[in-house]
Structure formats: structure tokens, C-alpha cells
Amino acid sequence: MPSAGLPPTSREEGWVSPARCDPTVTLLGATAGIVLGVVAGNGLALWLQAEVVFPFGWAIVGVVVCSAIGVGFGLYPAHKAASLDPIEALRFE
Numbered sequence: 001m002p003s004a005g006l007p008p009t010s011r012e013e014g015w016v017s018p019a020r021c022d023p024t025v026t027l028l029g030a031t032a033g034i035v036l037g038v039v040a041g042n043g044l045a046l047w048l049q050a051e052v053v054f055p056f057g058w059a060i061v062g063v064v065v066c067s068a069i070g071v072g073f074g075l076y077p078a079h080k081a082a083s084l085d086p087i088e089a090l091r092f093e
Helices: 018-047 056-082 086-091
Strands: none
Touching: 018 056
């Protein structure tokens, strides 16, 4: 319970921390993409009467590359923003 006169914290409001939410959403999206790709690919292969082949190696490479890009483009601005003086940063906003 928050103290009288103080706003509730995000934990008390039931918010999920973005630091925990982003990787979860990323992995859920990657998993959904792989599953939808496998289903669509297998359906197309069955419709064309072709051999069903799933390249597990390329699926793993895709998840790793996309995760690395997401982490890289997320950490660079965060590191840059953390090194700024808050007063100076707000002055140019």
C-alpha cells in the first residue's frame, strides 16, 4: 500500500517492467513467426505435393540475428542517454 499523499509505484499498480516485458515479447514474436512460417511452408509443400523440409539452423540464425539487432539498437541509445546530464538533456529538448 502506498503511503498517504504519495503516488503508487508501478509495482503497486500492477505494471510490468519494460526491462522484463521487451525480451518476453521479442521471444514470443520470434516463436510465433517460426510457428506460422512452418505451418505456411508445410501447407504450401503439401498443396504443391513437394517434400516438407524445415531448416532448423536458419530459424536459429534468424532468431539470433534479430535478437542481436534488437539488443544493439536498444542498448546504444540507453547507454548514450544514461551518460547525459539530465539538466543539459532537457535544455535541448
